[in-house]
Amino acid sequence: MFGSSQPETQENKWRRQLDRFVKENQQELAALCWGLWLENGRELGTIGINLQPTPHFVYCPQTAVENLNEKVENRLQELLGIIDNHQPETEVVMIAIGKGEIKLIQFAPEPPPPVCFEQLSQDVDTLLTSLEQKMSATLAV
Known part of the structure; x- marks a missing residue:
């Protein structure tokens, strides 16, 4: 029936x-990503949001994403291509990790990440703490 809504699933x-x-x-996420990029580049992998047990930021090493891709019969090939071609000075790319699922987060903020980082003028640790508190309040998983 049109107009009827299905119950919302946890997913x-x-x-x-x-x-x-x-x-x-x-803008805060863009600033965080740029700050972490300045500190580590691609060395530690892609920034992720792990929702379990409580929402927090993690690094997803390239090898871990590649291994996961192999386990799921290369269904993450597109995700790997996006990660490989990520332009940190113009876009944000993150991986969200839910219960048995992942979700790509990708956007081009305005202003770009370096400007967001400069305008907020907060260090990475302050941004991490602030965003993790906001995530916990928003993501009641």
Whole structure:
């Protein structure tokens, strides 16, 4: 029937909450990603948001993503291509890790990440703490 809504599943709920969190915090996330890029480059991998047990930031090493891709019969090949071609000075690329699922987070903030980092003028640790607190409040998983 048109217009009837299906009950929201846990899968849809965390994805919707994550989308809202990203939308509301684009400049802070861009600043964080740029700050971490300045500190580590690609050395530690792609920044991720692990939702378990409570939302927190992690690094997803390239080898771990490649191994996961092999385990899921190369269904993450597109994700690997996006990570490989990531331009940190113009876009944000992150991986969200939910219960048995992953979700790509990709956006081009305005202003770009280096400007966001400069304008917020906060160090990486302060940004991490602030964003993790906001995530915990937004992502009631």
